[in-house]
Amino acid sequence: MDTVLQDIVLGNSDEIVKKWINEVEKNSVHKYSLTISEELFDSTNREFVNVIFVSVQNQGSKDDLKDFAERIINFGWPLNYLTEGMQAFRRVTTNFIIERSETLDAERFKQVLESVDEWVDPIVNFLVSEYSGSWESTVSLQKVALQELSAPLIPVMDGITVMPLIGTIDTERAKLIMENLLEGAIKHNAEVVLIDITGVPVVDTMVAHHIIQAAEAVRLVGSTCILVGIRPEIAQTIVNLGIDLSKFPTKSSLRKGFQSALEITDRAVVNLKDKGNEMENMIDSLNKG
Amino acid sequence: MNNQSCIPIKKEWDIVGARQYGRDIAKNLGFGSVDQARIATAISELARNIYLYAQKGKICFDIVEGVNKKGIKIVAIDEGPGIEEISKVMEDGYTTSGGLGAGLPGIKRLMDDFDIISEVGKGTEITVVKWLR
Numbered sequence: 001m002d003t004v005l006q007d008i009v010l011g012n013s014d015e016i017v018k019k020w021i022n023e024v025e026k027n028s029v030h031k032y033s034l035t036i037s038e039e040l041f042d043s044t045n046r047e048f049v050n051v052i053f054v055s056v057q058n059q060g061s062k063d064d065l066k067d068f069a070e071r072i073i074n075f076g077w078p079l080n081y082l083t084e085g086m087q088a089f090r091r092v093t094t095n096f097i098i099e100r101s102e103t104l105d106a107e108r109f110k111q112v113l114e115s116v117d118e119w120v121d122p123i124v125n126f127l128v129s130e131y132s133g134s135w136e137s138t139v140s141l142q143k144v145a146l147q148e149l150s151a152p153l154i155p156v157m158d159g160i161t162v163m164p165l166i167g168t169i170d171t172e173r174a175k176l177i178m179e180n181l182l183e184g185a186i187k188h189n190a191e192v193v194l195i196d197i198t199g200v201p202v203v204d205t206m207v208a209h210h211i212i213q214a215a216e217a218v219r220l221v222g223s224t225c226i227l228v229g230i231r232p233e234i235a236q237t238i239v240n241l242g243i244d245l246s247k248f249p250t251k252s253s254l255r256k257g258f259q260s261a262l263e264i265t266d267r268a269v270v271n272l273k274d275k276g277n278e279m280e281n282m283i284d285s286l287n288k289g
Numbered sequence: 290m291n292n293q294s295c296i297p298i299k300k301e302w303d304i305v306g307a308r309q310y311g312r313d314i315a316k317n318l319g320f321g322s323v324d325q326a327r328i329a330t331a332i333s334e335l336a337r338n339i340y341l342y343a344q345k346g347k348i349c350f351d352i353v354e355g356v357n358k359k360g361i362k363i364v365a366i367d368e369g370p371g372i373e374e375i376s377k378v379m380e381d382g383y384t385t386s387g388g389l390g391a392g393l394p395g396i397k398r399l400m401d402d403f404d405i406i407s408e409v410g411k412g413t414e415i416t417v418v419k420w421l422r
Contacts, residue, residue, distance in 0.1 A: 170302070170304075171301060204333040205392050236327070
């Protein structure tokens with residue numbers, strides 16, 4: 001650490017800050033002005049440059065930087081605002097020190113570059129890793145959330161379970177569907193399993209293939225699989241593709257599928273109120289007789 | 290011709306991006322929901338073929354104008370292993386991957402125009418067009 005250079009930079013911080021702000025504003029006039037108000041941009045710039053100076057001053061301490069990075073990530077500032085800001089700082093500082101230097105030979109020049117790099121690079125690395133860390137954690141959280149949503153199995157009544165599918169089916173999800181379907185069919189002792197594809201946007205040959213395989217596997221464990229929620233446009237594309245779904249029953253809606261499931265399990269939906277009336281009628285007719 | 294744009298296919302999720310993009314173009318052109326589903330399905334098949342057999346490639350979209358008609362042109366380009374016997378892959382039920390074997394003949398039935406150029410070891414280019422009626 002070259003303390004002489006550090007003193008030059010810290011001693012003239014006002015001037016460097018002014019130059020840096022000019023540089024940053026020049027670079028980003030068109031980029032951010034649409035989405036971010038001028039005051040916010042100014043105040044963020046000031047905060048940013050203060051954080052840089054604090055970090056140059058006490059090497060190693062990154063508390064302020066961490067706070068700043070957290071806030072700026074939360075606001076959703078683009079990462080290139082930070083990297084461009086650091087590049088501007090590097091340019092401005094190097095120029096500033098070189099302009100101040102009386103002797104400028106190769107050795108001195110090298111020294112200046114090295115020192116500035118020593119200040120700038122750790123900050124850049126830190127900011128980039130904070131950013132990518134926050135992205136990574138978001139992505140992995142979403143992945144987990146998606147997986148939780150991916151293949152739920154709902155036992156609606158004794159012997160009847162429903163698996164509603166929503167969204168795109170990829171290979172990984174298809175595997176999960178198969179596993180959950182079979183596991184659930186056995187666990188809930190399901191006689192009929194309804195697969196609802198109302199929410200699946202596109203049924204191509206791969207999706208159809210996986211559904212056929214799942215249905216076949218369900219048949220092997222002794223249950224019946226009914227494919228429900230086939231929208232008209234999906235029915236047409238399936239016919240165009242030439243996919244044979246004749247091996248297992250299909251229905252246009254979950255309601256119709258559920259009705260056939262009830263029939264298969266020898267049950268029916270009975271309206272209690274009507275039944276009451278029927279009884280009354282019967283009693284009435286007996287009384288009359 | 291205008292509005293040409295390509296979507297690279299490298300990951301399985303790129304398939305979703307490509308068909309979403311194609312569906313949007315089809316919707317803007319005025320295709321009905323059934324044709325939108327047909328186009329999206331065809332893109333899905335094309336993109337999946339690239340992903341399965343060539344690992345990477347791209348899907349290009351174009352709006353074409355004929356006499357008194359407009360349509361969407363989709364070109365799937367890869368530099369994969371190529372197809373040895375094109376007549377065979379156009380048969381229903383022929384598959385090398387354990388799938389249903391309905392992909393290419395299915396695409397042909399879903400779309401209006403279908404053209405395939407393939408050279409073993411060099412790659413495959415499939416061009417399909419759906420006309421707006």
